[in-house]
Amino acid sequence: MFAVLGDIQFEVVGSPEAYESAGTYDFAEQRVIESKPQLQWVGDDLERLKFEIMWHASFTNPAAQLAQLRATAGEHLALPLVFGNGGFRGFFVVESINVKSQQLSASGAPIAIRVSLALKEWSADSILLSSAMPATGVSPLGIATTLQGAAGGGANVLTPGVSALLIIPSASGASGPSLGAGDVPPTVIVRSTGR
Numbered sequence: 001m002f003a004v005l006g007d008i009q010f011e012v013v014g015s016p017e018a019y020e021s022a023g024t025y026d027f028a029e030q031r032v033i034e035s036k037p038q039l040q041w042v043g044d045d046l047e048r049l050k051f052e053i054m055w056h057a058s059f060t061n062p063a064a065q066l067a068q069l070r071a072t073a074g075e076h077l078a079l080p081l082v083f084g085n086g087g088f089r090g091f092f093v094v095e096s097i098n099v100k101s102q103q104l105s106a107s108g109a110p111i112a113i114r115v116s117l118a119l120k121e122w123s124a125d126s127i128l129l130s131s132a133m134p135a136t137g138v139s140p141l142g143i144a145t146t147l148q149g150a151a152g153g154g155a156n157v158l159t160p161g162v163s164a165l166l167i168i169p170s171a172s173g174a175s176g177p178s179l180g181a182g183d184v185p186p187t188v189i190v191r192s193t194g195r
Helices: 062-074 126-136
Strands: 003-005 008-010 018-022 025-030 038-044 048-056 079-083 088-104 110-122 141-148 154-160 189-191
Touching (some): 062 088
Antiparallel strands (some): 003 008, 003 079, 048 110, 141 189
């Protein structure tokens, strides 16, 4: 697998023939009397990714792949992008889909299509994270622990946010809790049902 965007998998055979990443940096121009203007860095713009994908009937159903991609784009959600090596790139929205038919059957069904997919970074700002996170369709991972009461009975308590996906550094550089793969037994990792 080359990468996963939400539920859409880019397999090695149908992996992008071209992959482009673009990031820009925004500077404001401050005019100065009797001198050249000074530049002041304002911030980084959102990252844009472009994929050129070839889908052929010899290894997939191009029409079904395109329908799934368009349906996902139509949901207008920020989706996690994870590469095959496990590298989490961030959350992205589908900005555009361009399709060029390479080969069609006599009935017009696609045999080979080339898809240009443009993704735009979704900023996971800590202020926006709490309100925008449920809109992504991703249930946050957490750790279920047992809280012992005074009567000796236990109640399950979910400690949300202990996940590589949610450990996003703030502007000051501080981050949330950090756990290694062996720190938590798999039996206590659950998907949150509450929002």
